Amino acid sequence: REWVRKYTLDNGLLESKQKRGAEDKDQQRVYQLYYDFSQQIKRVRNHQVLALNRGEKENVLSVNVRVDVAAIERYLKFRLVGSRTGAAADVLTAAANDAYKRFIAPAIEREIRKSLTDVAATDAIKVFGKNLYHLLMGAPLRGRVVLGFDPGIRTGSKLAVVDENGRFLEKAVIYPHKAAKYDPQGAKKVIIGLVKKYGVSLVAIGNGTASRESQTFIADIIKTDLPTLQYVVVNESGASVYSASDVARAEFPDLHVEERSAISIARRLQDPMAELIKIDPQAVGVGQYQHDLPTKELDAELNAVLETAVNQVGVNLNTASPQLLEHIAGLTKTTAANIVTYRDENGPFTTRTELKKVPKLGPKAFEQAAGFLRIPDGKNVLDNTDIHPESYGLASTLLKETGSQPGPSSANVLQALANPAEAERLQVGLPTLTDVIESLTHPGRDLRDGTEGAILRTDVLSVKDLKPGMQLQGTVRNVVDFGAFVDIGVHEDGLVHIKNMVKTDRKTRHIETVNPYNYVAVGDIVTVWVKEVDVQRARIGLSMVPIVAD
Template sequence: MDDTEENGGKIKLTAEEKAAEQERIVKAIAAELSLPLTKVKAAVGLLDEGNTIPFIARYRKEMTGELDENELRFVEERLGYRRNLEERKREVIRLIDEQGKLTDELRQGIVAASKLQEVEDLYRPYRQKRKTRASVAKERGLEPLSQWLLSQPRQGDPLAEAARYVDEDKGVATAEEALQGAMDILAEGVADDARIRAWVRKFTFEQGLLRTEAKDDSVESVYEMYYNYQEPVRRLPPHRVLAINRGEREEVLRVNLEVPADRIHDYIGRQLLRGGTAAAVRDLLERMIEDAYKRLISPSIDREVRAELTEKAEEHAIGIFSANLRNLLLQPPVRGRVVLGVDPAYRTGCKLAVVDETGKLLEVAVTYPTPPNNKVAEAERIINGLIDKHEVQLIVIGNGTASRETEQFIAELIKGRAREGKDAGAKLQYIIVNEAGASVYSASKLAQDEFPALDVAERSAVSIARRLQDPLAELVKIEPKAIGVGQYQHDVSQKRLDETLGGVVESAVNHVGVDVNTASASLLSYVAGINATTAKNIVKYRDEKGKFSARSELQKVPRLGAKTYEQCIGFIRIPEGSQPLDQTPIHPESYGVVEGLLRSVGLDAGQIGSETLRLKLAEADIAALAAALKVGEPTLKDIVDSLLRPGRDPREELPAPIFHTDVLNIEDLMPGMELHGTVRNVIDFGAFVDIGIKNDGLVHISQLSDRFVKHPMDVVSVGDTVTVWVLNVDLKKGRVGLTMRKPN
């Protein structure tokens, strides 16, 4: 930005002014999000009291009219924006007022603005600027000449008028220089006009054309489709905006925004020019308008338009990443199996880690079955020994370097064991998992603290094994953006990405609930109200005092105060504690309601989850019970559901992952072949599906359904098990096209 200003401190408001501002903000948010005013007002009040979104969504349904987490996050985001907007309005009004230029009309315009851009447009003429051609002309005393031109006299010679301002001491040597300076002053005034800027910005969005070309079209790159490309601004899809931005940033592409300039000149002319003006004056003003647009307005508006395109594209990309991440985190755990995790590699060998049913590390090893070592017999001996010693039931292979060769080796090993009659009772299987982020975790301080005696690759093998056993518990240890289920995640605002993905992880963790006696500090830190320090204190307390037997014991944990306890405790689970309700999502504040409910049906807490309770509650009149127990119906419904299914893990209702015993090669594929696969990633133009070969196959958006699909997420989600048919195979590029439209 080429402008500077002095920012003062925040302007303090009276209680009445604060209340009025709050009312305006709540009304604006309600209108913007199409939500009832009472719901938004309640949500804002609860947020201002320091309540977390998971807590509000789950335990304050009556107050918010059952706003869900997404709606509450929208309210929170818009609340922050609106409050910043109001703060900026006050600051701008103060700065203009200090210049003695604040009019009632200008104040009203600023107060009425609904977007930050509108406020900045109104402030632009009054912003303290660095040296410009216009400011130099004003210093030379040419402002009266600019006003004479703007008055559009019916008669008069501009050169003769300008001659009056020639003054070599002031740097004005000729009448032509005087006229140029006067036109510079007018051009800046046109460029700073809020109404003109708003129109040009809108026109550029509607009529602009984004054109890209290669800086050197002889160079091969992933941006070749953009070497000679154009598309209307209004039609640019988000992923294309980010791809073009990246190509420009990497200095492969040259990007221009083209707009019909003559129509913009005409519009500005209609705002400024009048009939009957002297021809010479009109000619100067028309030249001034062209200069104002080309030199001042166009570069600025082009930057703003592209910035807005980028912002919208980033929000879209972050939204895609968020949805994919949530679905990945909520993949069903594979419980009750001893797992061998394999981190494949070539030269350095495949690192192995065996973990028991609870994820406890039993043993690590290393083998070299892949090139250049090719020690296949030795690798078979070592892995067979681990399988037999620990009764391994499942092998999990990371999808990184050497994954293909490692998979082939493991498949042959399983076949050999089958021929020898081993694993007859429980058939040994394998699965490929996305190892994105495993290396990030394994090099982190957290991993070093957890496994100080292991090297980086061994820790990675442990992470690979565990992320199948309990994806949520393991993936929370990794920075969310390092988990590879996004699109252009490195091209978006990292601060915004971190904030949003943190909210996604928080939502997923609280949706599932956390066993406080087994959870890591990483997992606990995402429970509503608990920060990293408190999470570590919980683990330390557990290590020193032993397992928690009741939720109420958490109140003894250092730094876990009353507010934190209120926010977190409903999401904490104690499966085999002294209080049966502690294994449910029922908040302790409602335990009295539960006692009353159970008394009303003649049962006690020891019978929760029983068939007897189910039958009793199936006959209950929820509305009448809610009134009698003085509790809201939504809360009572949640309580009943929790009593019927205590200890329920919502992830277990999803389909289990697909396990393999043999390798599928790309050479084996034929068009029309039917396969079952797992959705690994969903992006704007389709979905990548793991069908058991080295690279995931692509189902293009046009092949997702027989009906029109607006976005792939309307049809599939990360983790879905889908039936696909092979559409085409490109052996040279290793690409497979798939369809979910059943062939005739």
């Protein structure tokens, strides 16, 4: 059995065919690549395994393992009877062949398929986690009043204005697209009115149904009436899930689902982490085949990613939602809710130590959480740093001895103290001293500020405008085993296949073989060239390697 398993793994093929009479969903023939697919088992890729599994589950594909049965039968005969002949030898050979065909071969095929699926699922979970992390760590767009635009046709497009801090100001419904209540002039008047009333400088347009038409509508208004206005296409995956959730109902009990969605789209642009944290990670659309993955393992990975991202950035104790707070180390769903209740009843926190008054938040929880909770306008400037209260004495000593104040202006003076001799004098570890000095020179720092923000647009591009060789800028929306999907401002994201990421003569099979730290990440702004366009199937092939147009 061990020999047969190894021979099958080394020499077998994983094959698939389209089932007779089976129809591919959405008429887009999403499994077309696997209608007549054959690959060596040891060379099959993880995303191919997951695609084959889903196609089989949806009764579009039939999948099987094929191996040279005659070679296996020759081996079995050699092991059992060798060169002997006669009736007994024939019986043993026939029994072995029958056992292989009816029992061993199907069992080994199941083992191989399960092993391939387990490896593929583990890899997909890691990919999902990395993508979610980069999505959460997207650069916030601060200081802009934003108009959220949730496109729709039959029921109209929903609008919501939020101020610089994400506070909801006003809502509206317009009908700019051809439908029963088609009113483009009225829609234009509403947009202009809201922009002028609240000083809106940016429109966040969801990328769902009618997004293409909505972009054209806003671009025309910018061209004729509001030349300083800009727009951004926002990935609205999960916005509808949030809008119908208990969290959204508690936050906006008087609004309809669609109106909450427009608020979510606007806020997602202002602070991706604060808004996305309210949504089930599986609904944000940055993985591959996530609905086919083991739920327990996927949840564990995503929860770890959420906690890592939130704690690396830290949160504003006086504005953070319960959903954001519960991912802070040391806090639970209950203590996060109690913090918000205490804040509502007693006003904003003025010091970190005030947290000790929150019900059920004990000394251990305070010790774990305090360093990740910021108070920008508190009594103590150190409360707006990631310095833990246990190190406030050290921070105060450094400031007093150097006559400095927290901020970049003190960087040179303070950083001169980051050496082993000073650490020994102050009786602290050098890493602790270095971290405290770094925090003092950057109070209120946010790791996300160093990343590139969204691409702001004023005009619109159609898939029909795309030509091979055209150079564009885009935002990476998803990274998978075989490449990256990039938003270039048309309705469909384009695919940069891994072979089109860097110039190489060798065959690259997985994205991490290009760069062990990932060549691109979700949210990156990249320059791409159009490689090919299939308008009928809505497929766009892109390249990060320059292409010269014919």
